[in-house]
Amino acid sequence: MSKGLTSRTEDYSQWYNELVSKADLAEHSSVKGCMVIKPYGYAIWEKMQAVLDQKFKDTGHSNAYFPLFIPKSFFSKEASHVDGFATECAVVTHYRLKNDGNGNIIVDETAKLEEELIVRPTSETIIWNTYKGWIQSYRDLPILVNQWANVVRWEMRTRLFLRTTEFLWQEGHTAHATQAEAIAETEQMLNVYADFAENWMAVPVLRGKKTANERFAGALDTYCIEALMQDGKALQAGTSHFLGQNFAKAFDVKFTNREGKIEHVWASSWGVSTRLIGALIMAHSDDFGLVLPPKMAPIQVVIVPIYKGEEELEKISATAQQIMSDLKAKGISVKYDNRDTQRPGFKFAEYEMKGVPLRIAIGGRDLENNTVELARRDTRSKETVSNQGLAHLIENLLTEIQQNIFDKALLNRAEKSTRVDTYEDFKKVLDSKAGFVYAHWDGTPETETKIKEETKATIRCIPLDNPLENGFCIYTGKPSTQRVVFARAY
């Protein structure tokens, strides 16, 4: 392992970049704005996918696949949608290269597309154009479809996982006979995301609605989960949109209802992306590297032998094999690292950097005493424990670690949540401890925009369970009936 990380207090952003690199999660590619997700980072994404995919299926959804390319004309059909995405689209204009005769490969100008194709930034338009052929009557509804895919949004300033030109995500697109059903779906999927964030990623989230300014381009309502990072900046971790009949109208998707009348179809869409890996890193990790909640860890337990000579290694390996088989029987993922090319200290630092929740070290004395050394990544505490009942102990410890990581994140959020009543205090809090700032707002986009321009803070959401409370907008002094949640955000 190379030298340690820049500390979070020294330079949070630098700390993040170094961690992503040193924990072998991802790297910038030679293609501007696009990342390479390395095997260890991708293994975390696979864990996320497996859990989410099961949740989608448990709630009645099926996967499907729609084209990567969207004809430019489709894009223009929903006015606010195209406004939202037009400035960040990768455009395919040709379909052939050729040799120019001097050994250079150039674009073949005779192979120009009649209509340009957009690389999907999101798939509402191509999917609703398809649904038109699938829906005639209420019997064809609901359609509950999800897609795992790559999408492209041209970004000028990128950050690994958090903001990249290409990223991986899932996008659910559902079609319903009634408004109520579409809204219920939108809310259901928000709850699926919140459950995943809190109970799997160990990241507490606020559930809320976006203001008009922050809404998805084409939605009537955008629901979101908002997480708070250790530096006090917010991160939108997932969104679920109630699309009304906007896309059904744009693509002329109608159905005959139970009463025999023809209506436009109601829609939702919802997505989370590889951005979640960024959230996972920034929510929990420390100056020694990644800290992973056990449920998201590709390797939950690593065993490192500390030995002198082949004979001792063999004995340790026998013990390690027994422990591994006990752990695997409990569904715990475990790796035995008996590489002879690296010393134990190097391995310790490597697994610390990679956030493996538990490390077992076995040395000669341990063999004699029937013990192992057990080290927790979250607390960095070590203890020597008996081999007797070790798998059971570890199973409980992993549960405890999962809970502890969540509790720490919850505490961080509590400490960084502040109620303010004046614009003065608002700015002070943003510049000192940052975090979620609960403040009154007059409900107008104009005020929100001005506050954003002056402070870089946006309204992250209006929490779903928001208590009503009379007050005055911190910016205009106009009356308000509830506080909303402001923050600077990733």
Added chain:
Amino acid sequence: MSKGLTSRTEDYSQWYNELVSKADLAEHSSVKGCMVIKPYGYAIWEKMQAVLDQKFKDTGHSNAYFPLFIPKSFFSKEASHVDGFATECAVVTHYRLKNDGNGNIIVDETAKLEEELIVRPTSETIIWNTYKGWIQSYRDLPILVNQWANVVRWEMRTRLFLRTTEFLWQEGHTAHATQAEAIAETEQMLNVYADFAENWMAVPVLRGKKTANERFAGALDTYCIEALMQDGKALQAGTSHFLGQNFAKAFDVKFTNREGKIEHVWASSWGVSTRLIGALIMAHSDDFGLVLPPKMAPIQVVIVPIYKGEEELEKISATAQQIMSDLKAKGISVKYDNRDTQRPGFKFAEYEMKGVPLRIAIGGRDLENNTVELARRDTRSKETVSNQGLAHLIENLLTEIQQNIFDKALLNRAEKSTRVDTYEDFKKVLDSKAGFVYAHWDGTPETETKIKEETKATIRCIPLDNPLENGFCIYTGKPSTQRVVFARAY
């Protein structure tokens, strides 16, 4: 269900298109050459992915993700590679749209890329450009990485699953310290594919090497599995390439070996795609629709109630629930279709079209007799059986069906495999029963090309276990030491 299918003998191609549509597998999208994979078709792909992914992991591979876009200059670095793919590349030239002021969305000409980006048709170039940063010493080798991704090859004449502009696939890209190791990997993955095709898809395959003409652009050797469809046309179902040091040289990827000397790295790549779904359909299905081997069936057993009135339905449902829980306990996937909007006959036709291996019908008399009606999709035979031990019976039947479907495909291949010794016979066989034609060939690309031009047959492979046998090329009469396998192919 709408009317039946065109029969295979009447018009095989039409039969295939209708089946793909009526079994709800896929459809053409509004984007030329791109398909929509519908939920039922995608569920088959998910089954394929799950099995293959596990096999890749069991053989030591990890998944990762590399950019969708490849800079044009990367593409040009390996000469035969660019020759192979240049004429079918989607090219991104701009990264922004804008409103022209008259309400039209147009490409923003000020947002032109300095260097065009190619939408990946395959990822050797971008991946080897990345591996350069990962490899310094033999300790960094081997790299055993796979990627599940979408790729684009611009096709003028498309066919759902078999040949589309965009398709889904996996591409393995491995890096090794020695030639022997890279070749061993190439062969190992061919065997993984063959095992999957035969023991999961129930499609017998020939394992062989491609001739120089049919080799992957940039490979030293292309290994393949070749399957035979019911109409006697061959289908390449998977390829595994030994790339030598070609890409390492093109991207300057070197390592220090155990002896301290600097060498170029050795490579393999291997892939299968959604094309496999086309192979699955054409290998087994009949004039009544899809026939799925149980191991690839999203639904293995469907239960249809036949009832008069709510009361009877309730009793049948209780029986059905019991059967379902018994089957699920054995890991068998089962669906209970109690829709009241469709009659049993409609449902029977639907599941027949969709290739569900076993259908259980339960009526009033069955309740009295403690029986069910069990129908096999592969043989279309029905029998009334006791509820007693039903799950066990079904478990065995599914194994039997899997084997029966494989045996049928094997018989088809045997019947359509012919040895010929003259060009006259060669053409006669191709035009009468088609299939695999084993014939002597003089080993030159020129002869292969002429035979292809005259007959549309290509050399599918030189089988790996090919017996040596002296003979004379059917085309030139020159001496030959072994027969190769010719066929017309998809």
